[in-house]
Amino acid sequence: MLPLVESVFYWSDLFGTAVFAFSGVLVAGRLRMDGFGVIVLAAVTAIGGGTIRDLIIGAEQVFWVANTVYLWVILGTALLGLYLVHLPRRLPWYMLPLADAFGLAIFTVIGADKALSHGTSGMVAVVMGVITGVAGGMIRDVLAREVPMVLQREIYATACILGGMLYTGSLALGLPVLLATGLGMLGTFVLRVAAIRWHLSLPAFSLTR
Template sequence: MTWLYALDLFGVAVFAITGALMAGRKSMDLFGVMVIAIITALGGGTLRDVILNNYPVLWIGNEVYILVAVMAALGTVLWVRLTHPIHETGLLVADALGLAVFTVIGTQVAMQLDVPWSAAVIMGVMTGVAGGVMRDIICNEIPLIFHKEIYATACIAGSLVYILLHPFNWPFNLDVKLAIAVVLIIRLAAIRWHLGLPRFHLLDREPPEQ
């Protein structure tokens, strides 16, 4: 599916850009920007492939992934240096599309390896969000995903849609397209209307052991 591969590379580029921007916010040097961009873009897929014992991991099997992530990071630095503004809304929409594609591809990879559906959902969500979580941990932030508008919930929904639809024969890869659309629509709606899941507040007392 060439269009899916193209979307996949698009997602890698977008995630690399969010990584580079976060690294810039932490005043990292050029190498730090590159590393954070690569980890954000490819960390989720790497973790998925390692846990699924799916060797080689994506960027060892195909050098294009690293190339795209590095180019996107360099492009971001140049763009900002030339004092262009970041189009936040555009980035959010692009990020939502990348998230949708990563999630569905992650679910696909897991299903091809015949894991139970619960594991396939986790793999889909992990492919979509783990890179961003790694970025936030390395940059010493509590991962955004646990605080912001509905994010991973959109992944869960899209992953489930794909799992439900896939066993049937669909023309034009409609199962893939519908699942991507579900993540995208939920995520864009959440951004537009600031939808969030209920929070779970607990008073700060001495935490229990370990």
């Protein structure tokens, strides 16, 4: 991969890690957890999906074991989050969803790219992109005793599937990596933001008429 793309991936990944960790902080705060609980929910949300991905594809080392900067980002975000949630002035409501959508987009592409680099097929790479993007949030919701958002009607995993398909498909067609990355991230981000803006959702399955 080109050095420029690697650099963009890395710093965007750290940003996504911080955003996902902050969402874990918010859930922990809503449930009135102690400091340890806050850090645990922040950590599983931020690195849970990538950890599962690395274990499945047989990576030599799980990414946060090889680079402990991710752990410091999570710890810093958790501590900062404990302070920010008590401020009288809050961020505009749309800031966190937009940041989360961006984090989802970069996690999806990074997950798919890492799977491809370990010799998986395009289909498996798409699945790994989805796992990287949503599994951490699923673990967080389970620990919070809630039905994971991704298993409800939210267009979340669907956005990951679209982004993963755009990324792997673009590479299969011979497009430059930078362009494939942009298309994959843009597809995920736009679909997720559109779902938030216009309250789009998937049809619910029900056994009742």
